[in-house]
Amino acid sequence: MKDKIKTPYYLIYKNKLLKNLKKIEYVRKLSxxxxxxxxxxxxxxxxxxxxxxxxxxxxxxxxxxxxxxxxxxxxxxxxxxxxxxxxxxxxxxxxxxxxxxxxxxxxxxxxxxxxxxxxxxxxxxxxxxxxxxxxxxxxxxxxxxxxxxxxxxxxxxxxxxxxxxxxxxxxxxxxxxxxxxxxxxxxxxxxxxxxxxxxxxxxxxxxxxxxxxxxxxxxxxxxxxxxxxxxxxxxxxxxxxxLNSCELVTTVLDIVENIKKIAIVDASVEAHMLDLLIYRVCAEIRTKPGNNEYIIAGRSCLAGDVFGEYHLLNKLKIGSIIRFTNAASYTMVKKNWFNGVSMPSIVVKELNGQIRLIKDFVYNDFLKNLS
Ligand SMILES: Cc1ncc(COP(=O)(O)O)c(C=O)c1O
Structure with missing residues (x-):
């Protein structure tokens, strides 16, 4: 099921959410x-x-x-x-x-x-x-x-x-x-x-x-x-x-070179993780560190649509999956249709491990966003 969901998508892990919620419950009880x-x-x-x-x-x-x-x-x-x-x-x-x-x-x-x-x-x-x-x-x-x-x-x-x-x-x-x-x-x-x-x-x-x-x-x-x-x-x-309960899952669409290697993914910082731009911080990614250096960038036309610069264990290729972590706070609430780039779906990993697509965005959503 999971493999059938097209990137990009926000993947919310209920078990990770639950970890935070248990702490919240503890604070409520104790304080x-x-x-x-x-x-x-x-x-x-x-x-x-x-x-x-x-x-x-x-x-x-x-x-x-x-x-x-x-x-x-x-x-x-x-x-x-x-x-x-x-x-x-x-x-x-x-x-x-x-x-x-x-x-x-x-x-x-x-x-x-x-x-x-x-x-x-x-x-x-x-x-x-x-x-x-x-x-x-x-x-x-x-x-x-x-x-x-x-x-x-x-x-x-x-x-x-x-x-x-x-x-x-x-x-x-x-x-x-x-x-x-x-x-x-x-x-x-x-x-x-x-x-x-x-x-x-x-x-x-x-x-x-x-x-x-x-x-x-x-x-x-x-x-x-x-x-x-x-x-x-x-x-x-x-x-x-x-905190740490969601990933933005993306696919590398192209790799270009301008002194450094730049991998372009099928999402956009400006449209899908806007706070990174506002606060000028890099996205965290789920990967093992190594010696392969890449800038990972979004596919909007904004020159500064950049997720960050990383040293990866594995070489990237077209089709590689990149998972940006900690992607729940101030992301989905701020997503926008800049450049008309496809909107990440919203997917939930249930506590029993089942993966559920809860929201898919199509051309009509873009169309209806304005008139
Ligand atoms: C009045 C108020 N309450 C709560 C919050 C939530 O803050 P945070 O997401 O950093 O916990 C904010 C964030 O700006 C706020 O302005």
Whole structure:
């Protein structure tokens, strides 16, 4: 069956997903935190049946994501948007009974009367963050993400019962996480102590499913915080949920030479793993290292459509299969039809080993994408 599926395709391994989910379950049990899947990172809903067994719900960045979480995942649906439109606020009626988080005081005041039936929180920009990339740094200069002025919170405190701090990006350093949480505590102590605040989301960007992450210390820290202020902690991981659980499987279509050997595969970085370009990092590939040097590149016309440069044990030839690993986070949610290159299918390897094609894209999908 597997051999019949044409490349390119994203291959999601449920057993690898399960490994992360078991860690998440452990964190939920040990720390008391509730853990929500950040749909902005991964929203391939065909595997929600597995993920939803181990998580408390979803968090979203738009009405569509919120609706997807509500319809396809269930459990808790947290609704956030950097800026809601009136129309979206009216549509939210469909998603009764969940939490809504406003990014600013003006949005909260503008829509308060329409969303009173939700539990309401606001996003705070604590002015500190952990991110190696300026583009992903929520506390960067002039950031629009969250309320900066602490003083202004006291004017809206009677309208809310939750706070959200998203201040990490790929943070695998527990000490740093812990120190920053202490800083946040110190700065917002009086607000946290208000008995009105019932829940605090610490956002995503914490690499707690990494093998090396001190997960017990992490749980202890979360539990202490939650006890001290009598609040329900939420985490909103995306990347940590799907870490290393997917490959982008491709075939070499051509090998050209320009001082170096360049293998061109039947996928594109720009169209299928866009974050690699945004963050200027190389794709990880599943192969044994050796002395055969290749640049592996995509087949869009963008000169910089390059997955990376590799030293491989085996020589590549036309028809060789190349598997890019860690291909779940921020890939399928960002794929696009640039150049009209064929879209990777989505394939799932079930826990019993069965390979299942869950989504195939054809010319009509390209056609319907625009009009
Ligand atoms: C508010 C919020 N929550 C959660 C996440 C998920 O982060 P990650 O996928 O790094 O865990 C993000 C990512 O940008 C975010 O902005």
């Amino acid at each position: 008391g935190a509730k853990v929500l899947l950040a749909l902005k990172c991964f929203s391939t809903w065909s595997v929600f049946n597995l993920i939803s067994k181990y998580m408390d719900g979803t968090t979203s960045s738009s009405f569509y994501e919120a609706k997807l979480g509500y319809d396809k995942f269930g459990k808790e649906t947290h609704i956030f948007s950097v800026a809601f439109s009136k129309r979206e606020i009216n549509l939210l009626k469909e998603l009764n009974g969940n939490k809504i988080i406003f990014n600013s005081i003006s949005q909260l005041n503008m829509f308060y009367n329409k969303v009173k039936h939700f539990e309401i929180g606001v996003r705070i920009n604590p002015g500190i963050s952990y991110s190696s990339f300026n583009i992903a740094d929520p506390a960067r200069q002039f950031s629009r993400l969250g309320i900066v002025s602490k003083k202004s919170i006291k004017y809206i405190i009677n309208k809310i019962n939750g706070l959200m701090f998203h201040y990490n990006c790929e943070n695998d350093n527990f000490t740093k996480f812990s120190e920053m949480l202490n800083e946040i505590e110190l700065k917002y102590f009086d607000i946290l102590n208000e008995k009105r605040i019932k829940w605090v989301s610490l956002g995503g960007g914490i690499s707690f499913t990494n093998n090396q992450y001190p997960i017990n210390k992490f749980c202890k820290k979360l539990k202490e915080f939650s006890k001290k202020y009598d609040v329900q902690i939420y985490l909103e991981p995306g990347e940590a949920v799907v």
